[in-house]
Amino acid sequence: MSAGADQRSITVRRADQPGDLGWMVMAHGELYDQQFNWNRDFEALVAKIVADYATEQSSAAEAWIAEVDGERAGCVMLVADDRPGAAKLRVLLVTPSARGLGMGTRLVGEALAFARATGYQHVTLWTTDNLRSARRIYQHFGFTLTDEKPYQGFGHNLVGQTWSLDLYDSPAA
Template sequence: MTERTAVVRPLDRPGDLGWVVMAHGEFYDREFGWDTDFEALVCRIAADYADGKEPGPQAAWIAEVDGRRAGCVFCVRADARTAKLRLLLVDPAARGLGVGARLIEECLAFAREAGYEAITLWTNDVLGSARRLYERHGFRLTAEDRHHSFGHDLVGQTWRRSLQRDITAGAVPPR
């Protein structure tokens, strides 16, 4: 068996934004039966990123496996002290290669270096694999709310983690 090669690079090539929208739309339809309202939300998030509508530092990354797009994540400003992780996705064919962890680590490192003190994200409880990754990277659930979106009754979740050093112990929160 040939070893598969995964790399994470900045989202900066023609087709990257379109791939993010298409991959999210197709994956969430196939896995969860979500309708095009979700794809439209992803499109707005990607367009706002591309237009630089969010003030402050922001970045996005694409993971490639054997030269093909296989994942993504965005880091944007929530407020002056808080970043927001958005649009994490790993193609099912690339799971088990550490792609999701690498994308989250890239996002956390960027947010820390940009001077953000904390990072948040919003997800839904049905996304178990992503939630387990968030927990392993130090995120903690801070709120839940029931909503009807994307053609389904869902439970939205807000997660948060500090990016500050633990001054008393001199340690950096887990990456």
């Protein structure tokens, strides 16, 4: 935690308020443009992920928003995978002003607790190798790198990565 973290109000809640899903798309589009110069193909991907979640509303999927002092500052989703007993962790984001407060860990922890409570046995995620802070969070929870290959997308040459976690072989952290 950073020095001022104990004076800030940090909450993680379900993404069930008007504007939450739109904020997820907007925040990803703006932040990834600012930090990585990713083009709008990335924002379109996030918009599709969020739209799929919104239209499929299922008890097997959930999304969360993290707030700092009442302002949205992070998000994550957990949705069903095509394989039985498997879920996908999606759209993890923490805004620069909220980094260092443990918010990414709290968000992933909420998603994995939900996955366990829902009966999922396995969680996967796809990311790119340049997202080092997110990778540290995934490793903290026991995710392991299961696939890595070059990926041309979002206006750049990237390395796409798939990370996996067997929920009952890992600590709840």
